[in-house]
Amino acid sequence: MSDVNRIKERINFCIKGELWEQIPKFFEELHPADIAEIINHAPASSYKQLFEMLGDEIKPDVLAELDDKVEADILDELTDEEISDIVEEMAPDDAADVLGELEDEQREDILGLMEEEESDEVRELLQYDEETAGGIMTPDFVAVQADMTAAEATDFIGSLDLDEPVYYAYVVDSKGRLTGWIQLWELLKHGNRNQTLADLAESETISVHTDADQEEVARLASKYDLSALPVLDWQHKLVGRITMDDIMDVMEDEASEDIFKLAGSSESELEYTSALHASKSRLPWLLITLTTGFFSVLLLNSYHAYLSFSHAIILGAFVPVILAMGGNTGIQSSTLVIRGIALGTAHTKNIPKILLHEITAGAIMGAICGIVFGLYALFVIGREETAFGPPYLALTVGSALFSAMAFAAVFGAVVPVILNRMRIDPAVASGPFVTSSNDILALLIYYGVTFLMISLRS
Known part of the structure; x- marks a missing residue:
């Protein structure tokens, strides 16, 4: 174990045992990033106390490394004069990040307490959106x-x-x-x-x-x-x-x-422990998925109305596998395309190549999985007495799985491209949308193949 890890363990031991007087000497041996890591994982009630143990010369560097929630909690405990003294010693871009999280009135009060040169640099940066080049740049250059x-x-x-x-x-x-x-x-x-x-x-x-x-x-x-x-x-x-x-x-x-x-969530869940907040973040996409589930239930009921009871029982047993394989294939495909969009490699001129790649990959994977699944239906399920003959059952589920996976691969690749062209973040909507839509489409494909096979058999 490195010396740094030993020091961290000692500090954490002191925090748990409330041996506050021993902590400052250990802080002196650590890098600001390591100190920030310790404070980030400490109990919330000790944030301010730990921060106050730091020397004035190191406080700016530690504050710049803290998580947003911890930083906000500490700033709430400091006076405007204390904050101005700290941000004056920070790099202008870091100071702008800190002040950008404060209310407008408090921010102006703190800027007014700072030296004119430093405050002017920070004001210049605050005019830019925080997620733009202007918002993350520093005016310090040669x-x-x-x-x-x-x-x-x-x-x-x-x-x-x-x-x-x-x-x-x-x-x-x-x-x-x-x-x-x-x-x-x-x-x-x-x-x-x-x-x-x-x-x-x-x-x-x-x-x-x-x-x-x-x-x-x-x-x-x-x-x-x-x-x-x-x-x-x-x-x-x-x-x-x-x-x-x-x-x-x-x-x-x-x-x-x-x-x-x-995942249909947000990074704010890392900053809050409230179950209500977590539910608020995740629930919208789950409700969308639930809504598409209603359509799946309606489809199943509609198909069962046209199937005999014995057919419905044996064919229904394969539905979870068809849905799961189609959904996973679609997510794999959409994830690769989203990554390409994020890295700038999925340009418009590359889209036909990407789609052809996914069609081919989906067809290969679907063929292999369809054959394996068909053989399973033929030799395992087919041994039982069923109203659906083993060869037709094997051909039905194998063909359906092949079709569902091949289509899901293409659909998963197309959706992020379309959303990106519509200026909708594909990372937000692709996961829930692809999974939910693939369930419905996989059902349509499965029972479409089923009725085709029944008509051919008869």
């Missing part, structure tokens, strides 16, 4: 003029009071418009000292505008393996940059959001 020489740029960068290490600088023109970027080691080369940055800089720059969705930001950073992205306004002026830590946070948030949406 920009050098294109007409500078490498020697002049090196002296300029050396004169700056930087809080974070810098590995490259952005090159701008006289109006602040981005023209390129340059790595610091290029500036330090002896042969480059008298050359202008306009000649040395890389002009191929991947950038985003302030209103770009954070998901697009994460996609670009992943595609081009970037550690940071410059952010431009609509005049092409450089106004900020998005760093790797923020990009990683976006990736985690988007992945978590999609997982919750696929």
Whole structure:
């Protein structure tokens, strides 16, 4: 076990035993992220007490790492003056995230207590939607003029009071418009000292505008393996940059959001323990599924009216398997397409290829499962005395399962594409919609094949 884990165990022991006086010395040995993790998992009644044990110099870093619910609880216990002292020491983007969760009146009071330079930076960020490039960027960046020489740029960068290490600088023109970027080691080369940055800089720059969705930001950073992205306004002026830590946070948030949406829930369930809140989050999609269940019951009743009692009994025994296999196949297909949409690989020109792939995969899986299921019906169920002859029973259930799975694979792929074209988040609706619809369609297919086989037999 690492030293960090040992320290965490000791702190958790002290929390349980209310040995508060021993905790500060352990906090001194931990990274702010580790301290935040401890507070996040501590009893809610101890949030404020644990936070107050921290030194003033580390409070901003810990606050930035806390879960939203824990952060909100701690802020509720602090005065406006205490909050302003903390956020002044935070990175502007982190400070904007903290203040963005407060009520407008309290936010303005805190901004008024801050130094003018810091408050202006935070105000600038607060004007952007929190899930856009502008909302997650930091205004802290290094920009050098294109007409500078490498020697002049090196002296300029050396004169700056930087809080974070810098590995490259952005090159701008006289109006602040981005023209390129340059790595610091290029500036330090002896042969480059008298050359202008306009000649040395890389002009191929991947950038985003302030209103770009954070998901697009994460996609670009992943595609081009970037550690940071410059952010431009609509005049092409450089106004900020998005760093790797923020990009990683976006990736985690988007992945978590999609997982919750696929389950018909939301991330807010992680922040609240109320069963009522959990029910409120999950119930709408369950009610939609229940509604489609009504249609399934009506279909079953309608079909049974046209079947003899003996036929209805033996055929009804296979319904759960047909529904389950069709539903699972549809979810598999829709999940792959949703992932492609999220990663930007499911472009319009790729849709025919994707559908052909799913048709083929569905047909192969359906054929294999249909044959296995048909043989089961023939040799296991067929041994019993049934009104439906074993060969016809095997052919019916095997064909129905093949058809249901092949159709479900295509349907599961098509639905996310259509929802995305309609500007509806496919991760929200695809899971419940595909599962529920596949149940109805699988029943239609199953009994359609059944009546066809009965008519052929007769």
